[in-house]
Amino acid sequence: MSIEKKVLAPSDCSLINSPERTINFFQVARDGYSENQSVIYDLSQALEFDLTAFAIMVALIKDRNINRGLVSKMIYPVDQDCRRRVQRYGLWKAASEEESDVVQIETVPQRITNTNVANRVARRIVLECSSFLDCPEQKIPELYSVLIELMANTNNHAVPGETGRFAWWLFVRPNEDVQGIDFVFLDLGVGVFESLPVRQHVTRSSDYSGSPRVGAESFVRQRHISKIVGELSKGYIKSSTGDPDRGLGFPLIFEKAKSDRFERFTMIANDGTVDLKKRSVSLINGNFLGTAFHFVLR
Amino acid sequence: MLKISEDFSDAPGARFEADGPDSGEEFFKRLLKPRFEEAARQDRLLLVDLDDTFGYASSFLSEAFSSLEEEFGVENVKARVRIKSDDDPDLIDFVNEIIEGN
Numbered sequence: 429m430s431i432e433k434k435v436l437a438p439s440d441c442s443l444i445n446s447p448e449r450t451i452n453f454f455q456v457a458r459d460g461y462s463e464n465q466s467v468i469y470d471l472s473q474a475l476e477f478d479l480t481a482f483a484i485m486v487a488l489i490k491d492r493n494i495n496r497g498l499v500s501k502m503i504y505p506v507d508q509d510c511r512r513r514v515q516r517y518g519l520w521k522a523a524s525e526e527e528s529d530v531v532q533i534e535t536v537p538q539r540i541t542n543t544n545v546a547n548r549v550a551r552r553i554v555l556e557c558s559s560f561l562d563c564p565e566q567k568i569p570e571l572y573s574v575l576i577e578l579m580a581n582t583n584n585h586a587v588p589g590e591t592g593r594f595a596w597w598l599f600v601r602p603n604e605d606v607q608g609i610d611f612v613f614l615d616l617g618v619g620v621f622e623s624l625p626v627r628q629h630v631t632r633s634s635d636y637s638g639s640p641r642v643g644a645e646s647f648v649r650q651r652h653i654s655k656i657v658g659e660l661s662k663g664y665i666k667s668s669t670g671d672p673d674r675g676l677g678f679p680l681i682f683e684k685a686k687s688d689r690f691e692r693f694t695m696i697a698n699d700g701t702v703d704l705k706k707r708s709v710s711l712i713n714g715n716f717l718g719t720a721f722h723f724v725l726r
Numbered sequence: 727m728l729k730i731s732e733d734f735s736d737a738p739g740a741r742f743e744a745d746g747p748d749s750g751e752e753f754f755k756r757l758l759k760p761r762f763e764e765a766a767r768q769d770r771l772l773l774v775d776l777d778d779t780f781g782y783a784s785s786f787l788s789e790a791f792s793s794l795e796e797e798f799g800v801e802n803v804k805a806r807v808r809i810k811s812d813d814d815p816d817l818i819d820f821v822n823e824i825i826e827g828n
Contacts (some may be wrong), residue, residue, distance in 0.1 A: 496751035524754055544740075545745040545749075546736065546746060547737045547739040547740075547746060547747060548737060550780070551737035551780050554781075567779075567780050568781075569779075569780065569782075569814065570781070572737070573781040573782055573783060575782050576740055576783035576786075577785075579746075580741070580783055580785050675782035676785065676788055677783070677784055680783070714749070
């Protein structure tokens with residue numbers, strides 16, 4: 429007999445608006461797979477299910493390193509607006525008229541590349557975005573550079589000895605509210621604040637003596653993460669290879685995030701949320717195992 | 727002159743060939759190094775034109791120009807290489823800092 433675990437989504441399922449509840453929702457789902465259970469994502473109470481939530485859900489149900497090939501199912505939101513949004517994401521081919529019906533999620537294998545940087549994908553996205561936004565020029569260098577840096581940084585901040593194990597996920601959708609385009613870039617590695625280069629940097633630096641890890645007292649932890657963010661943005665935290673020419677990806681992402689092209693630019697990792705435009709850090713009461721970037725291109 | 731968008735790729739990738747296509751490592755090996763050697767043999771300057779690509783990752787430029795500096799020396803590279811970047815003039819300083827090892 430197969431064992432199923434039903435996990436209830438929060439009413440506002442969004443890493444941006446409701447990070448703690450959303451992280452907890454997906455962590456319970458992840459735990460279900462770890463316990464060898466099929467997972468039913470119960471979205472019945474959801475009033476909002478945004479692109480950040482969709483990105484994590486897709487990553488969980490597509491990544492066999494996480495779901496172990498176990499079945500994933502979903503219960504549609506009762507709220508009709510939210511239901512339509514979920515349907516528009518296009519993941520689920522089967523649609524039931526019964527609100528309470530459980531729908532098995534289509535698990536068409538995702539195409540996986542052997543390399544972590546897909547420059548031709550980034551090029552195509554830039555062309556499509558410039559066409560969608562009616563840009564006079566076809567090229568949007570800020571966007572292209574950010575996409576390549578995000579892809580390239582995925583493995584720099586993955587788990588030691590497991591380079592390439594964690595896929596990245598990129599989701600792009602029109603955002604009608606701001607007449608722009610929403611981007612979510614996601615990797616479900618260890619999260620940048622607990623990554624090997626950051627841990628090595630913290631261990632080496634005397635400024636970080638007695639540094640708190642996830643779950644430490646909030647004031648101390650917030651100061652710790654703010655310091656890490658400041659040093660990441662200046663390129664002081666090098667890759668695990670220690671090569672002095674590396675570690676320049678984050679400074680470029682921070683620099684490009686300031687562009688007026690980007691309406692918002694947020695990074696969520698472990699227990700921290702960073703507004704890259706305002707350079708502000710806030711703590712999350714939880715631990716998101718991964719790193720997600722959300723930005724809006726205009 | 728070496729124009730990256732025409733002679734190599736209008737969509738440069740990241741650092742290493744293992745990262746994916748059109749990397750800085752590939753650019754160095756296939757174009758930058760041979761063109762530099764050719765310019766040195768002929769005692770000419772080498773102008774590297776960064777314009778008209780979709781953009782650059784820092785790792786692409788870092789790998790290509792730090793490899794050049796490591797192989798031929800700072801002074802030799804500074805004396806012979808000029809960078810053109812009208813699209814993003816900041817990249818000129820960025821590349822020069824890489825060459826100087828900053």
